[in-house]
Amino acid sequence: MNAITDPARDAAEPARAALEAAAHAARAAASTLARAPRESKDRALLAAAAALRSRSAAILAANAADLAAAEELTDAFRDRLTLNPKRVEAMALGLEEIAALPDPVGRVLAEWTRPNGLVFRRVAQPIGVIGMIYESRPNVGADAAGLCLKAGSPVILRGGRESLRSAAAIHACILEGLRAAGLPDSCVQVAPNADRAFVGAMLKAAGLIDLIIPRGGKGLVTRVMEEARVPVLAHAEGLCHTFVHAAADPAMARSILANAKMRRTGVCGATETLLIDRAIAPSLLPDLIGDLRALGCDFRADAAARAVLPELPAATEADFSTEWLDAVLSVAVVDGVESALDHIRRHGSEHTEAIITEDAQAARDFLDGLQSAVGLWNASTQFCDGGEFGFGAEIGIATGRLHARGPVGLEQLCTWRYHVIGTGQVRP
Known part of the structure; x- marks a missing residue:
């Protein structure tokens, strides 16, 4: 035409x-x-x-x-x-x-x-x-x-x-x-x-x-x-993960996860997937799920999590790649830091991930192993916000590899030029 x-x-x-x-x-x-x-x-x-x-x-x-x-x-x-x-x-x-x-x-x-x-x-x-x-x-x-x-x-x-x-x-x-x-x-x-x-x-x-x-x-x-x-x-989707490590403080884990998921479910920094260490899943997962259920959350769980809590709805593979932006949480059991990182690499969007642990070496291994723009240790993923970073506000979260990553504030909204000051130099 x-x-x-x-x-x-x-x-x-x-x-x-x-x-x-x-x-x-x-x-x-x-x-x-x-x-x-x-x-x-x-x-x-x-x-x-x-x-x-x-x-x-x-x-x-x-x-x-x-x-x-x-x-x-x-x-x-x-x-x-x-x-x-x-x-x-x-x-x-x-x-x-x-x-x-x-x-x-x-x-x-x-x-x-x-x-x-x-x-x-x-x-x-x-x-x-x-x-x-x-x-x-x-x-x-x-x-x-x-x-x-x-x-x-x-x-x-x-x-x-x-x-x-x-x-x-x-x-x-x-x-x-x-x-x-x-x-x-x-x-x-x-x-x-x-x-x-x-x-x-x-x-x-x-x-x-x-x-x-x-x-x-x-x-x-x-x-x-x-x-x-x-x-x-x-930025891509805010498919954020919270990993509760075997050395997590249980009370801290319960508090952080409830905030990370349910403070505001529709923001890009909300946790969409809980990863819990197999070593503590039988003892801690019922409390974590109970807290969130009381706040109105629904779940999609893998087989290992359902072995602990059979009443949890079964997750599909696609569920772990879904940004819910709602009161729904995917749940998976993992075997330590490397297993958690592997899950994040397969399903995440390189936005924000958190580890809850009292083991400093495990935290360093987790943070160093991430490719995501923001990693947190013992804090809610909902801190991924320019205001919380001290930027006053943010224009968005960048997850690309060039120019800026994480919350975009004033400095990231600038580029640069060069000034060259001479005293009469000429090039030979």
Whole structure:
């Protein structure tokens, strides 16, 4: 079919035009934001935080409308979509924490002098225009806006269709902050509607958008990786494991696992699989399962776990490669650290794994043997969060092997350039 009369192309044209207009505006703002002094960026962040608090009622009303319009939500999805006064306050605090962090732009990352007297400096600089595609969690928009602003990069935000009203209400607060600091509105823009073609236009905007960051489920990330013509900073599923080693403190194991699984089941740092050492499974597994069952958790267990607790539903091989994002836990019995690592290598997504043990050597062997972005010793996997790392917030969790791994904060949102200072040198 001729492209000029292609109905699909014609239908996507408004979205493409809207994206190109937003991207051109962002690129025009990029030079101003890249050179903005820390004081201006911090003023914008603090004013936006104040606006989040003063407009809290409007934000919650918009969120209530989003929830009312959404259909057939799972409990975990509803939790991700829902805002409440505590979560609005957390967004405001996140912006204030970002403001308190050092300015990442212009940092001298390395400096050296050559025998000819030339001084070389590696200097942090903004990445450029960032496209952020995320699903359901409205607070991601505030976090992304704050981090990109402080890192000197304009951002175009495209949230999930379920959270459009919430996203618009939050964006109004960000705009209030930008205007208070005299920075262009186009430093932070949001998609005008839920048209999926807008996402497609973002993914094809090479030369207009410098980096795409997707934050959502497997379907979103897969689409981005398959269609993008722009560099992508992405993470796979959050298929996280907690390994209870033979030398674990039982009370600690019970406390950590309950938090790692059930604190918030719909976040990417939630534990999806329990690995328990065969040596302690008969004595400890009933207590671990009992605790989680009392909190409303369901299970999928391998044969060895069912030999201890026959009433547990049997797991399929696919269950161990499933990111539940719900109150469901896969359970497998393993034989020590190497067996646990082997299970993680076969089924994991290189996101976050934890070991619970009082044996320091076992912990070191586990952490050193991981390929995952984050490993924890005697702590909940739900600590895999930029705020908990001291980043103020995060724009996502990177599980790739290049540029950044783990929670992505201000430093990871910068690239670098080189300054070379001479005293008249010429090359022979």
